[in-house]
Amino acid sequence: MPLAIWGAFEVTRLPIDAVPDITDNQVQVLTVSPSLGAPDVERLITFPVEQSCSNIPGLKQIRSFSRFGLSLVTIVFEDETDLYWARQQVAERLQQVTRDIPEGIGAPEMAPVSTGLGEIYQYVVRPEKGYEGKYDAMELRTIQDWIVRRQLMGTPGVAEVSSFGGKLKQYEIAVKPEQLKAYGITIGEIFNALEKNNQNTGGAYIEKGPTVLYIRSEGLTTSLEDIGKIVVKNTSNGLPLLVRDVADVRYGAAIRYGAMTYNADGEVAGAVVLMLKGENSSVVVKRVKDKVAEIQKSLPKGVVIEPFLDRTKMVNNAIETVKNNLIEGALIVVFVLVFFLGNVRAGLIVSSVIPLSMLFAIILMNMFGVGGNLMSLGAIDFGLIVDGSVIVVEAVLHRFSHAKKFRSADRISGAQMDEEVMQATGHTINSAVFSQIIILIVYLPILSLQGIEGKMFKPMAYTIAFAILGAFILSITYVPMMNALFLNKKLNHKPTLADKMTIWLERRYQPLLRRVMFYPLSVISATIGLFVVAVLLLMGMGGEFIPQIEEGDFAVETRLLTGSNLNNTIKYTQQASKILLEKFPEVEKVVTKIGSAEIPTDPMPFEAGDMMVILKPKKEWTSAKSFPELSEKMTEELQAVPGITVGFQFPVQMRFNELMTGARQDVVCKIFGDDRTHWQFTRTG
Amino acid sequence: MPGAINIYEETVTGMPQVVIRYNRDAMARYGMNVEEVNRVINTAFAGQSAGQVFEGERRFDLVVRVANDSRKSVDDVRNMLIPTPNGEQVPVSLFADIREEEGVNQVQRENTRRRIVIGFNVSGRDVQTIVTELQAKVAQQLKLPPGYNLVYGGSFENMNAAKERLSIVVPVALLMIFLLLYFAFNSVKQGLLIYTAIPLSAIGGIVALWVRDMPFSISAGVGFIALFGVAVLNGILLVSEFNRLRKLGWTDEKRIVIHATKSKLRAVLMTALVPSLGFIPMAISTGAGGAVQKPLATVVIGGLIVSTMLTLFVLPILYILFERGLKYFRPVKKLAALAFLLSVAGLAKAQTPVTITEALKMGNAQNQQLKAAALNEHYYKALVRSSFELDNTTATYEHGKLNSAFIDNRFTIGQSIQFPTVYKRQRKVNELSLDISRGQTKQATVEVQAEIKRVFYALVVLQQREIALKQADSLYEIFVQKAENRLRLGESDLLEKSTAQNQRLQIQAQLKMLQRDAAIFQRRLQYLTNAPEILRPVADSLLYPAAMATDSLPAETPALQVQSALLSQSEAHVQLERSRLMPSFSLGYANASFSGYQTLPNGTDKLFSRSDRFQSGMIGVGIPVFQHAQRARIKASGVQVQQRQVELDALQSRLRADLLAAQQRYNYNRQLLADYNNTMLPNAAAIIVTANNRLQSGDISYLNWVLLVNQAIDIKSQFYDVVEQYNESIFDIESINGVIR
Incomplete structure (x- = not known):
């Protein structure tokens, strides 16, 4: 009982996610340098960062990525390394590096503490129907940055809210070169004028009688008009030359490196909510959702926050699968047990071990920090778990049905029952213990797996080992006790259905065995032959790392020709979205992320975008039955859009791939070399 | 692809890109420095923040840049004005080369x-x-x-790393299972026996994957590990039951197996079925993410089903094999022996008439001794094939840092071969062994046939003796009656009557003895022919129809054949031992990997992984330098040849002497038989008739009658003795000559 209660309590504490987190320990260093080209970024930023971080203990790999305006260095550590310690080390080195990087080029920063599973919630901020014209991309972005993001950031468990798309509002002084020329002033002068005319100050205080008066000036500009009135220079004729005379003062957008579109309805703003490493995603998502509902109320009329990728969907799907597997498996096992033991009570006693050992396992999982997910919970076979208990119960039943002294008895007393159970348990305890130890021990080497497969299968091995351990303890304590208490004291000597079946099988099996025993050589050689054939089959069999986990949505990697600008990419991906929405009724919505986010942990160029195709539940599909089939059909349809190439993946899988190998494809060929002039050669080759 | x-x-x-390349000379002319120009360009096009504007809490950058319509083309860049130190403003193009690239x-x-x-x-x-x-x-x-x-790289990279680890983890798991089994059963043999469940279950797992068209993934690999654990449980159940029965004192492995499989069938099925059924939902799941566990569950289910089926059949056989050793493979037919015992039990049954040819045929086909001899012959026949016996093929697998700091592996296969004449001569020796065993079979046939003939004709003669005794008995019966009558009438005294009764009792005792002998001979005949029922010999004549009795000794006499084959074998053996002085050869093949960078013949470096294989071959000669042991062996073989030669000569002269003796006996007995047939037997018949007549007419006394009749009976009995000796001499001649019918 205490086990059941404790277990039930622990169930609520078990962190649940869809899949185990397979991301390795990594720290990303980002440097944004809006004006530098790729070679300069590499030379001035990436190289020093790589250089200084390359001697951190526990380092496994350094990857870097330099592109126009951006440097991204990914430092991968050994799994044993404490991530916070590693960040500390990186931070120390970055301080030094900052000094080496020429001023004004950019300052390296570390990306948030998150993992491949960290992108738990993604949303767009978009105008409602009927308000489309009212909010432009800039306003949406402002709402996102200053209303939504600000509030979401405070949610516990959220590491970062990375804004994406829209236009970042700026006060822009658009200088007209002709005017400058006409007035003979330089941009530098305008710059200086602006810097000098935008500040508040304080004058401490003065004492006025018994009170004090604090002094402060308000020189901050607050409006476009204020800015326009700033004096750039006094002209020779004594008239002040104002900013507005040489430039347009207006709202402008920061130079963009990314955009986000919603369905085929144009640009919107949005964000990716990153979860802190090690948090329980289901809990955090729930908090985020609550918070979003709250924020929604404070938004201006006509603006909605619409989530498109929500980890709960995937988790729910996975948990659904796990639940089905476990419940169906458990039912089958219970049924088979009752059938084989030929005794409902005995079958139920053994079956009751299933939930109890599960609870035991969950308690231990919490203790050892193993999360509940598709891998850890999905592969539990109750048949294995109850094995020991079956042996114990079977021994007791066997005693009743076969021992001579019970042959004539119809009923036995409680004391006799206790005695018998004790005897039977004593006899079989060895084989029960032994069989469970074997199963347990087989799973132990799995714990030594490393890398991704380790991260995938270790939780499974742990969970099963815990459950078997639980069942093991139960089989030598709880099961005999329950036997003594609840087994029917009335004895029934009629052969059960299972008995009859066993006898039927025996009748067929025994003669066959006798006959087979005359041909030992042929049997053994046939078996060896079979084994050889099987091994040959295995050799011929292809290999696959780990089967893909269907996540319920697609992440479509979309690419245009290099050098395409943002507007062009938006145009074509919009076309693609339109096709998907129109041709495939199972598509719920399509959100496309183009280029890089504000925190470019996944830096894409302008010509690349990720189309997140959100699908309806599989049951409602009409165009295809499986994910591969659907993706194939979609690829075909998308060929109608000129110049784009698409690649279908699942969102989390895509993220994992990116983080693990720095590439998103299943197979990548990496050509290493130093001189760029050869690259052209290798490409054509 | x-x-x-x-x-x-x-x-x-x-x-x-628009690339601006500064012309240092021009810049010097205008007295400008790069930083200033850069800053202007940066500000103009990218925009530089000149501070921030606050809207309440919100903060926005205040940015200076060139108006949109003035930063559209390369010309806008060219025409960008840069202030010079002397207050002038000049376009960039004057001191820089601006190009689209x-x-x-x-x-x-x-x-x-x-x-x-x-x-x-x-x-x-x-x-x-x-x-x-x-x-x-x-x-x-x-x-x-x-x-x-x-x-x-990519997920493929992970696959390779994972395979590497699995190739360590799986053997470790297997080893742990084995250690546990060893500790549990305290016997390597039984541990191995149970261990056979693992390859059996692997068969099922692989086939299941194949049937469902799934590739081998890490998931499947983990499935195999789990499968192995469950698969051995069945073996444990069965083997511990075998052991239990054995401890109880059972010795017949077959009985143990049959009993144990019967009592443990349900437990075995349950151990296998429960886990495999428990995995079924996972194997057929179509839910999200189900794909990961599918291979795992498929492997376990398929593996368990197949391993259970095979365990139930293969394990018992292997158990018997492990306990009995290799002789289990030899088919021993106990059925025939059983039939023999049964027929002995049913002795009282009717007798089947059989002629000598039939009896000999039965003997050839069914005699146990001959069967054993034939099997012996088969054995040597099979052995001939063993002549080409190569040494063990050595296969080695090395894994580790063989060639460099990278982990490499190498397979080597090697084979050593003797000088070809060794195999040829070995074959010769083996063939001669086969000849010997053939000769021995013939010899055994001859002996068995001689025995059958002896027993058969002994029975035939016994039948005749019985008839003769019965005739005599009836004579004395009449005599006894007559004597009693005469005594009653007072014509004779008591002496006559008692003599008559004694004579008759004597004859009856002889008859009984004769019948007992007949029963013994019949049983012997039945044993020799291995017949299911009692045989009753039927022959036209008492005399065995003799084959041509040759006086010279034919070379194919089995005994001589065997002995001369023995001689040739020793000679061949000498040859064989001599040929062992020839050199031996060895061949080998190696297949290895050299991970890491290797320089190719064309001078370039290439990265080789472990799947790139390098091959090499080797050849060698082994010369017997230290020969004295071999030489001693050759010498010993030579001595054996001499010994066999002497034995052959001795055998030949012995057989010749025996044949001569048998022929003399034959001639003598034939003469004697002719005498009996021509004179003595008709005389004996005449004596009885005359004696009877005379007794009735009262010419002779009853005492004389008894004397005469006994004489006649003795003659007949002597005749039968001669017949037996005659037959015996023919049998001897035939068996020395090796005549087989």
Whole structure:
């Protein structure tokens, strides 16, 4: 009982996610340098960062990525390394590096503490129907940055809210070169004028009688008009030359490196909510959702926050699968047990071990920090778990049905029952213990797996080992006790259905065995032959790392020709979205992320975008039955859009791939070399 | 490349750029420095923040840049005005070269080396095959300049790393299972026996994967590990039951097996069925993410089903094999022996008439001794094939840092071969052994046939003796009656009557003895012919129809054959031992990997992985330098040849002497028989008739009558003795000559 209660309590504490987190320990260093080209970024930023971080203990790999305006260095550590310690080390080195990087080029920063599973919630901020014209991309972005993001950031468990798309509002002084020329002033002068005319100050205080008066000036500009009135220079004729005379003062957008579109309805703003490493995603998502509902109320009329990728969907799907597997498996096992033991009570006693050992396992999982997910919970076979208990119960039943002294008895007393159970348990305890130890021990080497497969299968091995351990303890304590208490004291000597079946099988099996025993050589050689054939089959069999986990949505990697600008990419991906929405009724919505986010942990160029195709539940599909089939059909349809190439993946899988190998494809060929002039050669080759 | 979809090629160049290259001379002329110009350009086009504007809490950058319509073309860049120190403003184009160019798009580095990436996704095929195919193609068609190398990554990379680990983890799991089994059963033999469940279950797992058309994934690998654990449980159940029965004192393995499988059938089925059924929902699940566990569950289910079926049949057989050793393979037919015992039990049954030819045929076909001899012959026949006996093929597998700091592996296969004449001569020796055993079979046949003939004709003669005794008995019966009558009438005294009764009792005692002898001979005949029922010999004549009795000794006499074959065998053996002085040869083949960079013949370096194989061969000669042991063996063989020669000579003269003796007996007995047939037997018949007549007419007394009749009976009995000796002499001649019918 205490086990059941404790277990039930622990169930609520078990962190649940869809899949185990397979991301390795990594720290990303980002440097944004809006004006530098790729070679300069590499030379001035990436190289020093790589250089200084390359001697951190526990380092496994350094990857870097330099592109126009951006440097991204990914430092991968050994799994044993404490991530916070590693960040500390990186931070120390970055301080030094900052000094080496020429001023004004950019300052390296570390990306948030998150993992491949960290992108738990993604949303767009978009105008409602009927308000489309009212909010432009800039306003949406402002709402996102200053209303939504600000509030979401405070949610516990959220590491970062990375804004994406829209236009970042700026006060822009658009200088007209002709005017400058006409007035003979330089941009530098305008710059200086602006810097000098935008500040508040304080004058401490003065004492006025018994009170004090604090002094402060308000020189901050607050409006476009204020800015326009700033004096750039006094002209020779004594008239002040104002900013507005040489430039347009207006709202402008920061130079963009990314955009986000919603369905085929144009640009919107949005964000990716990153979860802190090690948090329980289901809990955090729930908090985020609550918070979003709250924020929604404070938004201006006509603006909605619409989530498109929500980890709960995937988790729910996975948990659904796990639940089905476990419940169906458990039912089958219970049924088979009752059938084989030929005794409902005995079958139920053994079956009751299933939930109890599960609870035991969950308690231990919490203790050892193993999360509940598709891998850890999905592969539990109750048949294995109850094995020991079956042996114990079977021994007791066997005693009743076969021992001579019970042959004539119809009923036995409680004391006799206790005695018998004790005897039977004593006899079989060895084989029960032994069989469970074997199963347990087989799973132990799995714990030594490393890398991704380790991260995938270790939780499974742990969970099963815990459950078997639980069942093991139960089989030598709880099961005999329950036997003594609840087994029917009335004895029934009629052969059960299972008995009859066993006898039927025996009748067929025994003669066959006798006959087979005359041909030992042929049997053994046939078996060896079979084994050889099987091994040959295995050799011929292809290999696959780990089967893909269907996540319920697609992440479509979309690419245009290099050098395409943002507007062009938006145009074509919009076309693609339109096709998907129109041709495939199972598509719920399509959100496309183009280029890089504000925190470019996944830096894409302008010509690349990720189309997140959100699908309806599989049951409602009409165009295809499986994910591969659907993706194939979609690829075909998308060929109608000129110049784009698409690649279908699942969102989390895509993220994992990116983080693990720095590439998103299943197979990548990496050509290493130093001189760029050869690259052209290798490409054509 | 079929199966590769969404091919992505990292575009490193092709980024259109406006490049401003400063002309240092021109810049010097205007007295400008690069930083100032850069700053202006940066501010003008990218925009520089000149502070921030606050809207309440919100903060926005205040940015200065050139108006949109003035930063649209390359000309706008050219015409950008830069202030000079002397207050002038000059366009950039005056001191810089401005051009539109394609430039570098992005640079990726891994472990501080630059790299570019070509990637693709895989659909419809498994990753491993595609990569292997690709590697082959690349190696063939792509030549990389020195200092460049190609590495494959992506999920394939993980696959290889994982396989590596599995190749350690799986053996460790297997070893742990074995250790546990060893500790539980305290016997390597039984541990191995149970261990056989593992390959059996692997068969099922692999076949199940294959049937469901799934590639081998890590998931399946983990499935195999779990499968092995459950699979041995069945074996444990059965083997501990075997052991229990054995402890109870059972000795017949077959009985143990039959009993144990019967009592444990349900437990075995349950241990296998419960886990495999428990996995079924996972194997057929179509839910999200179900794909990961599918291979695992498939492997376990398939493996358990197949291993249970095979365990129930193969394990018992292996158990018997392990307990009895290899002789289990030899088919021993106990049925025939059983039939013999049964027929002995049913002795009282009717007798079947049989002629001598039939009896001999039965003997040839069914005699146990001959069967054993025939099997012996088979044995040597099979052994002839063993002449070409190569030494063990050595196969080694090395794994570790063989060639460099990388983990490599190497397979070697080696074979040593004797000088060819050794095999030829070995074959000769074996063939001679076969000849010997053939001769022995013949000899045994001759002996068995002689025995059958002896017993058969002894029975035939006994039958005749019985008839003769019965005739005599009836004579004395009449005599006894007569004597009693005469005594009653007072014609004779008591002496006559008692003599008559004594004579009759004597005859009856002889008859009984004769019948007992007959029963013994019949049983012997039955044993020799291995017949199911009692045989009653039927013959036209008392005399055995003699084959031509030759006086010279034919060479194919089995005994001589055997002895001369023995001689040739020793001679062949000498040859064989001599040929062992010839050199022996060895051949070998090695297949190894050399991971890491290797220089190719064309001078370029290439990265080789473990799947790139390197091959080499080897050849060697072994010369017997230390020969004295071998020489001693040759000498010993030579002595054996001499010994056999002497034995052969002795045998020949002995047989010749025996044959001569038998022929003399034959001639003598034939003469005697002729006498009996011509005179003595008719005389004996005449004596009885005359004596009877005379007794009735009262010419002779009863005492004389008894004397005469006894004489006649003795003659007949002597005749039968002669017949037996005659037959015996023919049998001897035939068996010395090796006549087989």
